[in-house]
Amino acid sequence: MAKAIKKQAMGRGLSALLNNSEITSANDKNADKLVGSILEIALDLIEVNPFQPRSYFNEESLRELASSIKELGVIQPITIRKLEGNKFQLVSGERRFRASKLIGNTTIPAYIRLANDQEMLEMALVENIQRKDLDPIEVALTYQRLIDEIDLTQEEMSKRVGKKRSTISNYLRLLKLDPIIQTGMRDGFLSMGHGRALINVENTEDQLSIYEKIIEQKLSVRQTEQLVKDLKEGVVAKPKKQVKEAKLPSFVNDGLKTFSNYFGHKIDIKLSGKDKGKISIPFHSEEDFNRLKKLLE
16 A cells, blocks of 8 residues: 555656756666656657567557557556656557557556666567567567677577577578568468478579469468478479560569569569560469558558
8 A cells, every 4th residue: 555655646746856957867876766666657758669679560459459548547557768858768568658649648657767778679679579469570580680789699588588499590590581481471371380391492483482382272381391391302393484485674683573572472574575564463362462452552
């Protein structure tokens, strides 16, 4: 009960604390007056985390969270750090922060802590990995950032995020797949199991050929593994290169991979003259068609 009373008292006195010229920075010893407290903080005093690896927030999911906050309030406080002057920065809880803004709330309960830039990045990346709705490529990219930007070894990462080293290695290997296949995994057309099977195919054209078969024939992971095994053992012939009616000009060749990466499919181009032709964009389902439509919009 004493804690609750203290929390309310501090909440009421927050404006006085923030206006105190002695409290200027998270590195100032006087910042301890705020650090470790859970206070109601004005949303317009909080900046988003510049190190946040997550760039996409599902709108429907945000609306559902906003509806819950409207009914029950913010059950779990966000975490922020103190900046210069009267400003704070998100450490974690951006979905709660965005959802609160969505319903017009002006304040949000927040736990205040100290953290430098490197700690902010590491906390944001590790929190990102713990989320349940990440696709395998997002997880792999987050692990890679921890290696590149925090200078962690796979062994150190294993301890930080509570995952086996072999699990981390399996995710990182997915980044060796062709970008088109990575896009397919991000869009949910392939599972991590499909991706792990395709990693064992060294030739990119073979990878893409099997990828197209997985989509068109809706192959399971086991069927994909068998297809890869048959290919490696020579049971099935390697896919032949398409015979082009004419040699593609350099400006088409240079842009072909960009088109394919953007649409997440192998794009076909047929010439009908020296500098003109047609671009064909394949789709494999109604969902895939709608995804392509959104990209064009």
